[in-house]
Amino acid sequence: MKKVPVLEIFGPTIQGEGMVIGQKTMFIRTGGCDYRCSWCDSAFTWDGSQQAELLNVDEIIEKLETIGGAAFNHVTISGGNPALHSGLGEVVKMLQEKGIKTAVETQGTIWQHWMKDIDEVTISPKPPSSGMDTNWEQLDEYIRQLNDREDKEVSLKIVIFDDKDLEYAVDVHQRYPHIAMFLQTGNEHLETADNSWLLSHLLNRYEELVEKVIASERLNEVKVLPQLHTLLWGNKQGV
Numbered sequence: 001m002k003k004v005p006v007l008e009i010f011g012p013t014i015q016g017e018g019m020v021i022g023q024k025t026m027f028i029r030t031g032g033c034d035y036r037c038s039w040c041d042s043a044f045t046w047d048g049s050q051q052a053e054l055l056n057v058d059e060i061i062e063k064l065e066t067i068g069g070a071a072f073n074h075v076t077i078s079g080g081n082p083a084l085h086s087g088l089g090e091v092v093k094m095l096q097e098k099g100i101k102t103a104v105e106t107q108g109t110i111w112q113h114w115m116k117d118i119d120e121v122t123i124s125p126k127p128p129s130s131g132m133d134t135n136w137e138q139l140d141e142y143i144r145q146l147n148d149r150e151d152k153e154v155s156l157k158i159v160i161f162d163d164k165d166l167e168y169a170v171d172v173h174q175r176y177p178h179i180a181m182f183l184q185t186g187n188e189h190l191e192t193a194d195n196s197w198l199l200s201h202l203l204n205r206y207e208e209l210v211e212k213v214i215a216s217e218r219l220n221e222v223k224v225l226p227q228l229h230t231l232l233w234g235n236k237q238g239v
C-alpha cells in the first residue's frame with residue numbers, strides 16, 4: 001500500500017470546530033499542504049519545522065489504539081491537506097470495519113475517492129485574508145460529489161478575520177444555500193502562550209462576529225462558532 005506522511009496522532013480530545021463541535025475524537029494529522037494560508041495555525045505540517053513519519057495502514061491503526069486505548073469511536077483526519085494522500089483510503093476502510101466513525105478537514109482543492117466514505121466532511125474554502133484564491137468550478141464539483149451521498153454529512157466552514165472575509169462567506173453561502181455553513185473566529189495570535197489573555201481576546205472577537213451575523217440579512221442560516229480547543233488550551237499543539 002501507499003504510506004502516508006503522518007505529522008501527529010493525538011487524542012482522545014474534543015472536536016473544537018464546526019459541524020460536530022464537542023464530539024470526542026482522535027486526530028490523525030498528515031503532513032503537506034497545497035495552500036500556504038497567511039494565518040495557518042498548523043503551518044508546522046508544511047513549513048519544514050516538523051518532520052512527518054511515513055506510516056502504513058497497520059501502523060496508523062496501531063498508533064491510534066496505543067494512544068487512545070479503547071476510549072474512542074470517532075477519528076478526525078486533518079493536516080495539512082489530507083486529500084493529498086490516496087493511502088488514507090485504506091485507513092478509512094479499516095476504521096469503518098471497526099465501527100469507528102470518520103471525519104475529515106480539507107479546503108476542497110484535491111479530490112480523493114475515499115472522501116465518499118467519510119461520515120462527516122468539512123470543506124473550508126479560504127477567504128481573502130488567507131492570501132489564497134478559490135477555484136469556484138472545482139469547489140462546485142467537490143461539493144456536488146459529496147452531496148450525492150446517503151447517510152453522510154458535508155458542511156462548509158469559513159474562518160473570518162475581517163469584513164472582506166465575511167463578504168466572501170456571504171458569496172459561498174449564496175452559491176451553496178443547501179449546505180450547512182459554519183463561520184469560525186480567526187485566531188491571529190498564533191505565538192502567544194498567555195492563555196487567559198488569548199481566551200478573553202478570542203471571546204471578544206467571537207462576540208464581534210456574532211453581532212455582525214445577527215445584523216446581516218444574508219446570513220440567516222449560518223452557525224457561528226469559536227475554536228473551542230483554543231479557548232480551552234490556547235495554541236498548544238496536539239490537543
Ligand SMILES: C[S@@+](CC[C@H](N)C(=O)[O-])C[C@H]1O[C@@H](n2cnc3c(N)ncnc32)[C@H](O)[C@@H]1O
Nearest residue numbers: 039040041042079080081105106107124186187
Ligand atoms: C489547519 S486546517 C487543516 C485542514 C485543511 N487544510 C483546511 O484548511 O481545511 C483545519 C482548520 O483550521 C482552520 N484554521 C487554520 N488556521 C486558523 C486560524 N489561525 N484561526 C482559525 N482557524 C484556523 C482552517 O481554516 C481549517 O478549517
Ligand SMILES: Nc1nc2[nH]cc(C(=O)O)c2c(=O)[nH]1
Nearest residue numbers: 014015016017078105229239
Ligand atoms: N481539538 C481540536 N479540534 C480541531 N478541529 C480541527 C482541528 C484541526 O487542526 O484541523 C482541530 C485540532 O487541532 N484540535
Ligand code: SF4
Nearest residue numbers: 033035036037040080
Ligand atoms: S489549507 Fe489548511 S493546512 Fe493548508 S495552509 Fe491553509 S489552513 Fe493551513
Ligand SMILES: [Mg+2]
Nearest residue numbers: 041042078227
Ligand atoms: Mg487546528
